[in-house]
Amino acid sequence: MKKLTLATIALYLGILSVFAQPLKQNDSAYKKRKLSFEEANLISSYYQQDGNNSSITGGIGTEKLTDLSTQFSIKLTKVDRKWRKHTFDLEMGIDHYTSASSDRIDLKANSSASYNDTRFYPSANWSMENEKKGTTVGAGGSLSVEFDYVSVGGQFNASKKTKDKSGEWGVKVFTYLDNLKMILPVELRSGPFIPRGTQYPWTDRNTFGTSLSYTQIVNTKLQLALLADVIFQQGFLGLPFHRVYFSDNSVHMENLPTTRWKIPVSLRFSYFASDHLILRGYYRYYQDDWDLSAHTLSIEPVIKPTAFFSISPFYRLYVQQATKYFAPYQVHTAANRFYTSNFDLSSFTSHFFGSGMRLATPGGVLGWSKLSALELRYGHYTRTNNLVSDVISLNLTLR
């Protein structure tokens, strides 16, 4: 696995080095029409969590999990004959996780296949900006593959600036067509769910969504964005290896409705308060037809000792009201049509806080002329039902 990861990174770095050749005379109209390298980003994150409400064991038991992810993306641009700017974003992501609870799909086995797994997720996006008209259109596709889950995504987007160019309307339609392997807890495998050798049956989950956005420049220091999504999901919306224990101690596979409507609405602002302080804020209200609702509020003061160095502590508050289908271990009864003991869907409050750091020294960070920015970010997450996690990420921007 490690070899493959390194090979993929090497391949991408190879592609990068081809595009990173200095473009001489990038000013001439002819050269400008050639595809040119804009920037590349390498992002690496380490995530770990621990808790004791695993859905795999019916809402009790360890939720210990670690995940190491690496994403590499390159951005290329090209100006066409009509002076429209085309942007191409190519991305490859690799996650490698180990999960103690996935190991409990078979309660008797010491270690099952899902104890650790790798997810690959390449994506490609294109957009075309017509500066004269103030319009942008774009499209993209994505793929995500892991051993028990395959997702194919697609999106179209368009945006248009207002007449005075201070505002911009945006619309995006997107879909994810997913397939998941029906790996039931060992004791619940019967009928069609009995694997033939290592062959498990697969099932569908489809997501269709529309995002509307409006951004507004208020003055030279303040800008706002309003976002509203309408998302519809259909298919198998739980996970087959999630157990639910009824009050009579009988065990069942999580059972959730086959459709779900989600409506999140959010507001974001960024305010350049002074040469040394930028304020970023975000608020979201979420409601779905499983009666799950949530408020998310986050604030991030960015402290800038210089124009090219910033430290950004952040705090995010999240308050969730449980779905009507949730009950903890041994509370559901046979009278319930739908049931889950997934604590991610329970009522809780969570706090996420930490700090970021960004360095973008002119002429290159740490003396490396191609490294235009280096970002580091750490966050600590606590949930009132005893889940804790930590995440640390690094982003290198090469130009």
Add this chain to the structure above:
Amino acid sequence: MSKLLFLLPLLMWQSQVKWETDLDAAIKMASEKNKTVLLNFSGSDWCAPCIQMKKNIFNHPDFISWSAENLVLVNADFPRSKKNKLTAEQQMRNERMAEQYNRTGIFPLTALLNPDGSIRKSWEGMPKLSAAEFVEEIRKNISHQP
């Protein structure tokens, strides 16, 4: 150390390079002295490529010595921090220049002007050229009269 001593006179010389801040006066001066106007838009305290361009090209001896003889340099700066704030008069002059030559707000933007004030040639962003190569490009553009 000896290298530094060698550079010292150059550094002193470089501080003598004058960037004009009034375009109309610069165009007049250029026609009187038979020179060409090079107009540069910069964000001296926030725009990293502008800072690099100044350091690697405009403040390089190759550029300094040649431009002194052949160019009238004009700078329209758009600083961000309070301590670098320009006078209201200068800010207005710079914005007028931007309104005419840099409506899309590109930084840095460098333009070589014809005697009538129209653009002969412009460079968006920092040219990926050495000071000597940049001088050569300007020279070529000046010698090829339209």
Add this chain to the structure above:
Amino acid sequence: MRQSKKKQYVSSVQFQRAGCWLCSFILAIVALLSCTPVKEYQKNKLNDSEMVLTNRKIEKTELSFLSYREGASGANAGKSGGGCGCN
């Protein structure tokens, strides 16, 4: 048992009301803000990389985990639904 269920229902309604109230409050603020036109060359503050009205690239991993660990997702210019990895 029945009473506690009723209580839960009431709190859920109150919760939704609070959300609606907050949303309309924010919209009112937006409407009240009068905007001054800003030219492209006057955007040296707005174009600072910390001013972007989207999530930072570096937040991608934490946002995907937040979307697994929490019921709500979307309206953050990120991904919502699909591509699971919901371990």
